[in-house]
Amino acid sequence: xxxxxxxxxxxxxxxxxxxxxxxxxMGATKxxxxxxxxxxxxxxxxxxxxxxxxxxxxxxxxxxxxxxxLTLAADNQTIVPSLAKSWEVSPDVxxxxxxxxxxATFSDGSPVTAADVKWSLERLKNVKGGPSYLMDSLKAxxxxxxxxxxxxxxxxxSEFLGILAAPYxxxxxxRLATANGANAKDDxxxxxxxxxxxxxxxxxxxxxxxxxxxxxxxxxxxRNEAYWAKKPAVxxxxxxxxxxxxxxxxxxxxxxxxxxxxxxxxxxKTVASPDVTFKAVPSFNYVYAAISPAAKGAPVPLTLExxxxxxxxxxxxxxxxFTVGGEGKEQPSPIPNGYPGTKDLPAPVFDPxxxxxxxxxxxxxxxxxxxxxxxAMNVYGVDLSLLAQKVQQDLGKIGIKLSLKPVPFTVWxxxxxxxxxxxxxxxxxxxxxxxxxxxxxxGMMPDMPWAKRAGVGxxxxxxxxxxLAMYQAALAxxxxxxxxxxxxxxALKMIADKIILPLVSPNLVLAYRNEVxxxxxxxxxxxxxxxxxxx
Amino acid sequence: MLKVVVRxxxxxxxxxxxxxxxxxxxxxxxxxxxxxxxxxxxxxxNAEIVAAAKARWGxxxxxxxxxxIYVWNLAHGDLGxxxxxxxxxxxxxxxxxxxxxxxxxxxxxxxTLGGIGLAIVSAEFxxxxxxxxxxxxxxxxxxxxxxWLGLIALFLFTVQTRLLPGPGRLDIRAVAPPPVTGFMxxxxxxxxxxxxxxxxxxxxxxxxAVLGWxxxxxxxxxxxxxxxxxxxxxxxxMARAKGAGRLRVLVHxxxxxxxxxxxxILGFTFAYLITGSVLVETIFSWPGxxxxxxxxxxxxxxxxxxxxxxxxxxxxxxxxxxxxxxYAAADPRMRDAG
Numbered sequence: 001x002x003x004x005x006x007x008x009x010x011x012x013x014x015x016x017x018x019x020x021x022x023x024x025x026m027g028a029t030k031x032x033x034x035x036x037x038x039x040x041x042x043x044x045x046x047x048x049x050x051x052x053x054x055x056x057x058x059x060x061x062x063x064x065x066x067x068x069x070l071t072l073a074a075d076n077q078t079i080v081p082s083l084a085k086s087w088e089v090s091p092d093v094x095x096x097x098x099x100x101x102x103x104a105t106f107s108d109g110s111p112v113t114a115a116d117v118k119w120s121l122e123r124l125k126n127v128k129g130g131p132s133y134l135m136d137s138l139k140a141x142x143x144x145x146x147x148x149x150x151x152x153x154x155x156x157x158s159e160f161l162g163i164l165a166a167p168y169x170x171x172x173x174x175r176l177a178t179a180n181g182a183n184a185k186d187d188x189x190x191x192x193x194x195x196x197x198x199x200x201x202x203x204x205x206x207x208x209x210x211x212x213x214x215x216x217x218x219x220x221x222x223r224n225e226a227y228w229a230k231k232p233a234v235x236x237x238x239x240x241x242x243x244x245x246x247x248x249x250x251x252x253x254x255x256x257x258x259x260x261x262x263x264x265x266x267x268x269k270t271v272a273s274p275d276v277t278f279k280a281v282p283s284f285n286y287v288y289a290a291i292s293p294a295a296k297g298a299p300v301p302l303t304l305e306x307x308x309x310x311x312x313x314x315x316x317x318x319x320x321x322f323t324v325g326g327e328g329k330e331q332p333s334p335i336p337n338g339y340p341g342t343k344d345l346p347a348p349v350f351d352p353x354x355x356x357x358x359x360x361x362x363x364x365x366x367x368x369x370x371x372x373x374x375x376a377m378n379v380y381g382v383d384l385s386l387l388a389q390k391v392q393q394d395l396g397k398i399g400i401k402l403s404l405k406p407v408p409f410t411v412w413x414x415x416x417x418x419x420x421x422x423x424x425x426x427x428x429x430x431x432x433x434x435x436x437x438x439x440x441x442x443g444m445m446p447d448m449p450w451a452k453r454a455g456v457g458x459x460x461x462x463x464x465x466x467x468l469a470m471y472q473a474a475l476a477x478x479x480x481x482x483x484x485x486x487x488x489x490x491a492l493k494m495i496a497d498k499i500i501l502p503l504v505s506p507n508l509v510l511a512y513r514n515e516v517x518x519x520x521x522x523x524x525x526x527x528x529x530x531x532x533x534x535x
Numbered sequence: 536m537l538k539v540v541v542r543x544x545x546x547x548x549x550x551x552x553x554x555x556x557x558x559x560x561x562x563x564x565x566x567x568x569x570x571x572x573x574x575x576x577x578x579x580x581n582a583e584i585v586a587a588a589k590a591r592w593g594x595x596x597x598x599x600x601x602x603x604i605y606v607w608n609l610a611h612g613d614l615g616x617x618x619x620x621x622x623x624x625x626x627x628x629x630x631x632x633x634x635x636x637x638x639x640x641x642x643x644x645x646x647t648l649g650g651i652g653l654a655i656v657s658a659e660f661x662x663x664x665x666x667x668x669x670x671x672x673x674x675x676x677x678x679x680x681x682x683w684l685g686l687i688a689l690f691l692f693t694v695q696t697r698l699l700p701g702p703g704r705l706d707i708r709a710v711a712p713p714p715v716t717g718f719m720x721x722x723x724x725x726x727x728x729x730x731x732x733x734x735x736x737x738x739x740x741x742x743x744a745v746l747g748w749x750x751x752x753x754x755x756x757x758x759x760x761x762x763x764x765x766x767x768x769x770x771x772x773m774a775r776a777k778g779a780g781r782l783r784v785l786v787h788x789x790x791x792x793x794x795x796x797x798x799x800i801l802g803f804t805f806a807y808l809i810t811g812s813v814l815v816e817t818i819f820s821w822p823g824x825x826x827x828x829x830x831x832x833x834x835x836x837x838x839x840x841x842x843x844x845x846x847x848x849x850x851x852x853x854x855x856x857x858x859x860x861x862y863a864a865a866d867p868r869m870r871d872a873g
Contacts, residue, residue, distance in 0.1 A: 035708050035709035046572055047621050130575040189587035195621050214630065215620035216830065217822035218707070242709050243817045243826075247702055254693045256701040410567030410835045413576040417568075440554055441577060448614045449580040 006274035026279070028454050030335035035191060036220075036236035037516070037534055039527070040248040041261035043241045046130070047092055048213060048448035049182075049198035050170040051123050054130025056429065056526055057239065058221075062219055063525035066204035066239070069098055069149075071118065072433050076284075076338065079433075082174045083112055083171055083205065084149075085269040093156040093476055094139075096164075100147045100195025106173040107202065107440045109451045119174035121151070123184035127192055131168035131431065156476035158483055161433035165524050169374045173203035183330045207232045207530035217241050233533040234519075245381075249522050252276050252511055258534065259519060260511040261527065264381035265327035268509050275514055283508040284523050285334040285429040289314070289372075289391060293462075294455030296421025304461055307498035310423075313398045314391065314501065316348045322390045323382045324506045331502035333491035334428075338523075340435045341487020342473075345495070348502070352468045356398045367399020373415060374425035377408035384425055387503065390431040391425075419454050423510040425503075433523045435487040436475060442500045443467050443490065454499045467493055504518050541618070543856050547849075552606075554848040555841060559605060562837045563598050564724035570594070570617045572834035585715060604842070615838030619830060623841035629829060632846065633717025634704060636817070637744065637825030639808040641739050645747025646676075647801060650754025655785055657755065658762035669755065677752030679740075684745045685818035692741060700737050702820035709734060742819040746812055750804055757800050795862065802858035806850040810843065 038504035047053040050066050058326035063071075069084040081087075084098040087358070104112040118141040137153040137160070144150055145422050153160060163169065171181070182194035203209035205228065207222040219239040223232050240257065242248045245267045253273045264272075268278040293302040293312060300306065320328040331337055332345035359367060372391060374384045385406055392402040402423070407415065431437055444451045445468040456464040467490060474486030493499065512519045515535040522528050570588050578584045588597040593604065608615060614624035649671065657669040672785065692699040704719045705711055711719075712726035719772065720739070723731035766789050774788045813825030824843060829838035 038707050046575075052621075054578075095557050128584045129579055130573070130584075132584060133578060133581055158682060190591055199621060214624060216631075216826060217703075217820075222688055238707050240703065240820065241822070242702060242820050244686075247689065247818055247820065249688050250686075250694050253702050254697065256693075256703075256707060312866065361834065408567060409576075409832060410569065410571050410833070411578060413571050414566065414568040447580075449577075452580070 018141045019172075028362045032255070034261065035234060036238045037234040037259070037532060038238065038251075038257045038530075038531070039239045039261060040242040040251045040257035040502070041239060042243045043216070043219065043239060045215070045219070047195060047198065048202070048210065049122070049127075049129070049195055050168055050172060050204075051127040051132065052129035052195060052198075053168070055278045059524070059526040060169035060239070060529065061210075061219060062170050063206065063522075064208040064529040065206045065210060066167065066172065067104070067112075068165055068167065068169050068171065069203075070165045070515040072165045072407070072522060074520060074522075076433065076521075076523040079432040082165075083117075084332075087161070089161070089218045091478060093158050093160075093478060096153075096160055097144075097214045098149045098151070100149070102147060103228045104205055105226060105228045106176070106205045107226055108173065108176065110173065111146075112171060112205050113146045114149040115146075116171055116174045117141070117149045118143045119178075119184045121169065123172070123182065123188055123192070123413050124169060126184055126186055128189040128190035134163050134166060134431065140258060155472070158475050158477050159436045162432050162434035162524075168431070168523055170204055171195075171208070173205075180381070186342070192262070205356050208237060211236065211374070230530075232487075234529075237529050239327045250379060250512060258516045259515050259527075259532075262381070263486055263509050263511040264378075264507055265507070268511060269325075276426060276512075277512055278508040279519075280507040281510060281521050282329055282337065282379065283506060283521065284338060285358065285427065285508070286331050286336055286502050287379065287382050287384070287387060287425065287427045288334065288503040289503055290421075290424050290426055290450065290453070291499055292416070292420050292422055292424070292450075292453040292455075293459050293499075294453060295416075295422045297371070297419065298422035299368050300362075300364060303362060304498065305358050306364070309355040309358040309362065309398065310395065311498050311501050312351045312358065312402065313394050313400070314347060314348070314503065315350050315394050316503065317350070318394070319387065319390050320504050323387045323504055327381075327502045327509070328506040331505040333495045334500040334502060335435045335438045335487060335491045335494070335504060336430070339430075339433070339438070339482075339487075340483050341485075341489075341491050343484070343488070345488070345491055352394075352397055353462050359398055359400075364399070366400065369401040370423055371405050371421070372402045372423050372425065373405045373407060373421040375412040377409055379427045380429075381509070382427075382504060382506050384427075391503075416453060417449075430523055432478055435490075436471070438495075439467070439471050439490055440489075441469060442494060444494070444497055444499065445471060450499060454497075462497065462499075539859060540856065543852075543859070545730045548850055550852060551620055551845060551848055554844055555606070556602070556610065558841050558844040559599070559602055559837075561839050562835070563601070565835065569618055569837060571834035572836060582840050584646065591643060594615075596634055614842040616752055617831070617839045617842075618836045619834050619839065622828060624838045627839065628824070630714075630717065630845055631822055631824045631827050632809075634719075634821060635809055635812060635816070635825060637704075637718045637720065637739065639805060641743035642746035642808065642812070642815075643751060643805055645743050645800070646750025647754055648803075649747065650751040651758055651790070652795075653751065653755040654758035654762055655790065657759045658789075659781075659785060659844070661763065661866060670759075673752040673755035676748035676750075676753070678749075678754075680814075681745055681749055681812045682818055684748065685815055688703070688741050688745055698739055700734070702818070704735060704738050704821065706734050706738075742821055745818075746808065746815045750808070753800060753804060754797060756795055757797045758790075761796050762789055765789045765793045798861045799858050802854040802861070803851070806847075806854035811845045811848045 043057045044055040045057050057068050067083050071082040073080045084102050085101040088097045137157045139152045139154045142150045168366050180197040183192050207227050209224045210357050211220040211222040213219050221237040223235050229296045247265050249267050249271050250258045251257035316330050374388050388404045442450050444462050446464045456462045470490045475482040508521050510519050517533050518531040574588050599699050639862050653669040657666045693701045710819040715722050719735040774784050813829050816823045816826040828843040
């Protein structure tokens with residue numbers, strides 16, 4: 001029986017369409033060596049303006065597009081030249097003189113001058129964006145000549161070189177940005193209108209330029225063909241928004257992505273593909289528990305004895321096994337392992353018997369009930385709800401009955417500030433290579449965030465003066481050994497305070513296809529895209 | 536009927552104002568700090584940075600002041616600027632709405648056609664193995680979590696068999712066509728890019744099938760019940776007695792009438808999916824309204840939250856209107872109703 005011609009035509013079309021949909025080989029979408037490098041990650045971009053962007057993905061983007069005066073070597077310890085070919089630091093660590101590389105140019109071919117450096121760093125300070133605090137100690141910048149910049153700080157700052165390696169301090173083509181609404185004036189916080197322009201354009205001297213950005217979808221970079229240093233091997237990079245870790249792993253397996261950035265150790269174990277490499281490396285990120293004696297709602301005074309009891313009751317090794325399947329490290333102090341001052345710090349001790357003794361000595365032999373507030377999220381591969389359950393279990397053994405209070409991140413961040421949370425979980429990742437940022441946030445010094453929450457100046461043993469003096473000494477240290485010692489002393493003091501209890505520093509899983517090389521984790525820049533190659 | 540439509544259209548702006556007011560106030564009084572997405576949690580203790588951010592983003596005024604400014608701007612077509620994406624909310628919505636509509640329309644096609652097909656089989660062969668199988672398929676669509684289905688579908692079709700591509704609307708390495716309508720299928724055709732059209736279609740298959748399956752369950756159950764009800768009516772017996780063929784009775788006489796009650800569900804399901812397809816959008820990295828709404832809520836992005844609510848509210852109101860019109864078209868008794 002012959003089919004009517006119209007039916008036959010439409011059936012034929014449908015069949016052709018179906019076959020094109022299902023039969024087209026996947027190989028057609030597979031990575032080509034000369035194609036863009038595809039990176040799958042959950043993106044958290046809040047701006048593409050170096051002075052306003054403040055997020056993990058921003059670090060990747062900014063370091064790829066905006067060159068900084070200095071940068072961090074692959075050892076994650078050594079500051080090396082970038083736009084500045086050489087530099088000098090005054091003996092009192094307040095004056096920094098930089099000599100720019102004469103070869104350095106922006107992506108439009110114009111030279112990077114001292115005036116651009118002055119404008120960019122002053123703008124970073126005056127825009128008052130997320131990373132502006134990095135310029136808190138900035139006093140003045142002088143462009144001595146086209147190639148020489150002198151920066152002075154209000155107080156000695158031995159970490160200033162590390163700060164200048166942070167991608168947020170990327171140097172902007174001042175002429176181009178000014179023409180598009182940017183300025184570095186004192187009132188730049190309100191008068192600078194370039195935020196939207198930066199979403200579609202870049203004005204840097206890095207190895208890549210911005211090609212296109214679609215929020216919550218993709219960020220496309222193209223090789224800066226006018227790059228003044230070694231040009232990147234890949235012609236383009238696409239950062240593809242992929243929120244889910246399992247989807248990231250599947251994209252890697254299928255060849256849709258070359259690198260996946262947030263595959264957790266458990267997911268990595270489920271992938272059996274000879275084409276994919278998973279490498280766990282120590283990170284500088286960590287998750288901590290924080291005790292705030294000054295917060296409202298504490299069921300008992302959170303004295304040093306009580307805090308020590310809590311710290312001793314936590315099974316740190318068990319926590320690492322339970323939350324990241326052993327793929328993590330214990331971290332003794334709020335300054336992460338590998339940062340100045342952390343060598344040979346004593347490991348956290350798990351001793352529930354001693355914890356119970358201390359609790360009894362403090363007047364609570366039967367323990368007490370308390371709330372643990374946590375942001376309901378998975379961070380650095382650690383499910384904070386799971387971690388909270390482990391903490392609940394550990395403290396339950398010494399009689400402290402925890403009720404868990406998972407809340408959205410915005411609520412958590414607001415709550416810990418006011419009215420405060422007596423016991424909370426939190427997390428931290430570095431903005432640059434340097435220990436001062438940890439002391440500024442977690443140290444018991446006047447007006448510092450956790451110091452206020454802990455009740456510095458009111459709580460016995462937390463006077464604030466001692467750590468402030470140690471911190472000033474660390475910033476004034478003129479040599480590496482002096483800096484190491486000062487931060488080591490500070491770290492010991494922060495450990496003894498028992499306000500911040502680091503629980504786990506999870507390993508970072510570098511997941512990439514075998515044809516990709518040069519993938520590494522950087523303390524300043526997260527994933528340096530300019531170093532990656534593809535066969 | 537015309538009167539009803541005109542009356543609905545006239546009331547719509549007032550309903551939208553009510554929705555805007557309720558959303559605006561709820562967002563303002565929700566616990567949490569929206570500055571986190573602007574300056575980061577670490578800077579909340581930095582008074583200078585906090586004050587500058589509040590001034591720049593209009594968060595330093597009182598709630599009534601902010602409400603008045605918002606409504607004034609809204610009346611001038613300005614939905615504000617998103618704290619998170621730093622783009623005008625209108626631009627954000629214009630970029631995302633077509634992506635969601637494309638997905639939802641495809642899912643509705645899968646769900647409606649599949650659901651009606653299953654319902655016909657199920658009703659015609661009531662209590663047989665075919666009926667049980669059809670109901671099981673429908674029930675699974677309703678019960679299985681879409682994020683799980685999505686992951687399994689990706690694993691089977693993308694990783695294992697490689698029959699279909701992975702997440703996204705187009706091959707990640709491909710260059711997207713110039714955005715004209717925002718509908719990838721349409722834009723690739725307008726650009727004369729046949730390969731791009733097929734690629735966009737291939738990317739649409741899995742998310743539409745997963746989302747459509749969840750719709751299929753509702754449609755099957757609704758239409759099946761309606762069909763069984765209709766097929767017991769006298770006019771069906773009459774049609775059969777007059778010698779109408781089995782297929783004609785099923786489709787022409789029974790289905791046409793059985794579909795009327797399903798129209799309400801379809802209309803509201805469509806409106807619901809516009810903001811409710813978030814899990815599928817997340818799994819398939821589909822840059823649509825659903826994931827935008829969730830991210831906005833997570834970061835307390837007030838302008839984006841209110842913008843999405845306006846779109847969602849408008850969607851429901853229009854769906855309601857369209858359902859009434861469809862009802863009138865399907866049921867002559869409704870046309871004269873005032």
